[in-house]
């Protein structure tokens with residue numbers, strides 16, 4: 001089938017995509033037999049690799065029994081078992097899991113959990129959710145409203161809710177032009193300032209990614225950041241929602257990204273790696289103290305739900321994925337291979353355009369700059385990140401690149417987030433293809 005003559009509403013109808021044939025481990029193959037190293041694991045989805053037999057067998061077994069009883073009519077063993085497994089992975093005190101079909105749905109549920117929590121506590125004025133610029137939490141209107149990704153927000157501005165945003169924690173380009181540790185972690189204290197400005201009585205929650213993933217290029221905050229955020233949220237009675245859609249289930253070398261800072265959120269949202277691409281699956285994980293507010297309240301049930309929430313086929317896939325991670329110690333492997341990948345990518349530091357390399361575990365980012373000393377970003381018109389993605393793809397390497405890194409408009413980065421099963425030899429291959437692609441981009445438009 002030739003694209004353009006089919007009936008698919010393509011995201012980019014000017015582009016011709018190769019027809020996928022199959023996936024095996026860290027590789028994807030198109031119908032022409034060309035092999036691609038999936039260095040980004042899709043958009044940080046494929047945690048356990050493509051084509052894992054155990055997961056496919058579990059899905060088949062469940063499908064033979066039943067694929068869909070409505071969540072309002074039946075509970076399934078797969079859903080119960082997966083909720084147990086998710087809680088085992090999660091930080092202490094996280095106790096209830098609401099299943100959804102992906103990250104945007106998870107964000108929407110989390111916003112409503114925050115609202116209902118405050119209603120249950122008799123605090124109806126708390127409606128605002130504070131997000132961060134350059135962060136991303138999903139494409140639906142509520143999720144996009146708390147997101148701070150300028151180009152994704154632009155066209156839909158009239159629909160967006162009036163939620164405040166603070167700048168990200170982003171040491172390479174500190175929004176306050178300060179340097180760690182003398183900065184006093186002003187980026188975290190900014191939250192308190194905005195809560196005061198908005199009025200404590202109106203703020204329901206703060207949402208952040210532990211490492212800002214695809215929209216900023218795997219940026220971790222300094223060690224003090226999340227403990228300060230936690231303390232501020234507690235002091236002002238607002239919920240802390242950790243968006244672990246990318247960082248969840250081992251991507252950063254710990255079960256959850258927030259575990260690096262030993263902070264326990266009130267709500268965690270997941271997507272992508274929850275089903276590792278075998279099925280659309282996400283989760284909203286709620287702390288016991290939040291759930292208790294629901295339990296004690298005389299309010300009727302939590303009415304929010306999606307038709308496919310908790311369907312047994314997706315839950316069986318998720319259970320098999322998390323079981324596979326556990327059995328093969330893939331969280332530890334993500335940490336270990338992440339170290340090797342970081343060392344390998346660090347060798348690219350001397351290439352033209354490479355300004356910064358950062359991240360944790362198997363979530364690493366490279367930021368590209370025109371002038372390394374001044375950290376000047378390229379003009380957007382040069383389309384560095386798009387050209388890199390295309391060149392790499394031609395070279396058989398799949399990357400997730402992004403723009404707007406520096407200030408929401410200019411700046412380019414790419415994210416390297418391969419499946420946890422990647423080997424050292426495959427990392428060498430990845431680094432060689434990446435170097436080749438960066439050199440080609442520089443020769444063409446750098």
Ligand SMILES: Cc1ncc(COP(=O)(O)O)c(C=O)c1O
Pocket residue numbers: 043101102103104105107136137138139209213214243244245246271272
């Ligand atoms: C951190 C983060 N949160 C939420 C989402 C939205 O997830 P989905 O695309 O599955 O709706 C994404 C997607 O890229 C994401 O990266």
